[in-house]
Amino acid sequence: MRTSDKHQKIIQSAIKVLSRKGFFNARISDIAKEAQVADGTIYLYFNNKYDILITLFEEEIGKIIVHVKQLIDDENDPRKMLEIFALHHLKLMEEKRELAEVLQVELRQSNKFMKEYRNTKFIEYVDIVSGILHKGQEMEIFRKDLLPGIAKRAFFGALDETSRLWILSPKHPYTIEEAAKQISNIFLAGIGKPGVNKTLSKAS
Amino acid sequence: MRTSDKHQKIIQSAIKVLSRKGFFNARISDIAKEAQVADGTIYLYFNNKYDILITLFEEEIGKIIVHVKQLIDDENDPRKMLEIFALHHLKLMEEKRELAEVLQVELRQSNKFMKEYRNTKFIEYVDIVSGILHKGQEMEIFRKDLLPGIAKRAFFGALDETSRLWILSPKHPYTIEEAAKQISNIFLAGIGKPGVNKTLSKAS
DNA sequence: AAAACATGAATGAGCGTTCATTTATTCCGC
DNA sequence: GCGGAATAAATGAACGCTCATTCATGTTTT
Incomplete structure (x- = not known):
């Protein structure tokens, strides 16, 4: 899987999760699970939760x-x-x-x-x-x-x-x-x- | 200080604090400090943070x-x-x-x-x-x-x-x-x- | 002296972030 | 094209900190 694909995948997963739970109730691990990546992987593409x-x-x-x-x-x-x-x-x-x-x-x-x-x-x-x-x-x-x-x-x-x-x-x-x-x-x-x-x- | 006064004081303090920090960034202790009561006192008047x-x-x-x-x-x-x-x-x-x-x-x-x-x-x-x-x-x-x-x-x-x-x-x-x-x-x-x-x- | 009210330190669950380790990919001499 | 070293990408358990809430104790009121 190419780098850019994973960036997109995380963004799209974040949209799904945030729409359901809102920023403060959403866990990084929720987004990671939705995107089918490890929690740590998120931090290879984004600086922190706000950055997403x-x-x-x-x-x-x-x-x-x-x-x-x-x-x-x-x-x-x-x-x-x-x-x-x-x-x-x-x-x-x-x-x-x-x-x-x-x-x-x-x-x-x-x-x-x-x-x-x-x-x-x-x-x-x-x-x-x-x-x-x-x-x-x-x-x-x-x-x-x-x-x-x-x-x-x-x-x-x-x-x-x-x-x-x-x-x-x-x-x-x-x-x-x-x-x-x-x-x-x-x-x-x-x-x-x-x-x-x-x-x-x-x-x- | 009458009961009702403290209820009002907490609500008004909550308005101040929440307007500045938002619900999720606001601490119960912030509201308590603003209202000049102890953290625990808040729970004598409200069930929980959402209830406020x-x-x-x-x-x-x-x-x-x-x-x-x-x-x-x-x-x-x-x-x-x-x-x-x-x-x-x-x-x-x-x-x-x-x-x-x-x-x-x-x-x-x-x-x-x-x-x-x-x-x-x-x-x-x-x-x-x-x-x-x-x-x-x-x-x-x-x-x-x-x-x-x-x-x-x-x-x-x-x-x-x-x-x-x-x-x-x-x-x-x-x-x-x-x-x-x-x-x-x-x-x-x-x-x-x-x-x-x-x-x-x-x-x- | 009982009841009501108030305190704030202690508790413990929750979770963003890190990082040692594992897995995949690229590179290169032969 | 093959072996294997170097680099890059990915993992997820563990860390460390932050609070919401509780409750044993203290204070005031009746």
Whole structure:
């Protein structure tokens, strides 16, 4: 087995174990067993327990960023871009449920308690939304009075909270597609009564 | 010192310590020292470490619910209610910053890893939003096609993510009031270009 | 003087990390 | 291509430390 394979195997096993038990309840020996390596082998590839988590964040979020950026670059309408972002963020939840659970729960902590670690990848991900909002403002499609730091967080937070619901509860009354559509729709058109404004009704 | 005083003292000390170190990094002895009691005394008032956290959740969220419900009951316009909810949720962040940090970080974990514990108080809090949305729909102020489970999460998530930003970063370019206004405004009117729709422009 | 409350040192289980040892792979002279 | 030395990779038992929890003892209240 090649070196790189074992690195990957440990990361993937860590995702499985951490999603089930969380960082502090997960044992190194759990991860080792899941990866079918000896406890000590982990330390040939990672400095310590935290290092596994950080590497996991960087590598996996990195992949997601590349993927989402590609999808968005194919599109010109910022309103559509928001829909695409929403859809793919939520799709992640069912396609990579275990990873999603780890990111949901552990990312928040680590931002707070591993003070030295700035999660630049995560910031980069959320800033994809800022980019879209900014573009929409330039194109005169979105309101100019949006506070960029607030609006991006609001949109991302709406998605994030929705995916938390998805992960926690076993049954879902809506499809991913419906949820993504609804969220981007709420942002684009508001929740006010229809007739006054209609999302995507005018072509850009 | 009365019994109830010590219970409160331990809870308040736990909030301080947990906000600084997080549940797993916090020692019982840290909490005891902060509360100026002996380690063993903690166990006269709580069954174990988890019990402190759960009690903290229940009691503190309970207080918040009572407070917010009061404020909202004074209001009739669901649009104003959303603004009030947003404002007071965010105000909590600066008024009870340490509590906010604990809720932000630990609540998520505990929902996942303390399987037996259903955080009913938290659900009750988020459901205040559902209530408002429902009322708005009945009054024909909000769109009828809102998916209730999605819309409430989206609104709450937007607030929650914004408050996380508030807690993590030391400097804030906006006031709490601006942020709350902007978020409720985004939900009520959308982020589309103005002129087509205007929040709260028609009296209820 | 009994009951209730409080103390904090002692206990012991749990687990991240290390490292002496084993196993696999590569290298090289012939 | 073969034997076998050198290097690399992997192993997992043992170490050492960290706490959550307990409880024998002390203090305060009734």
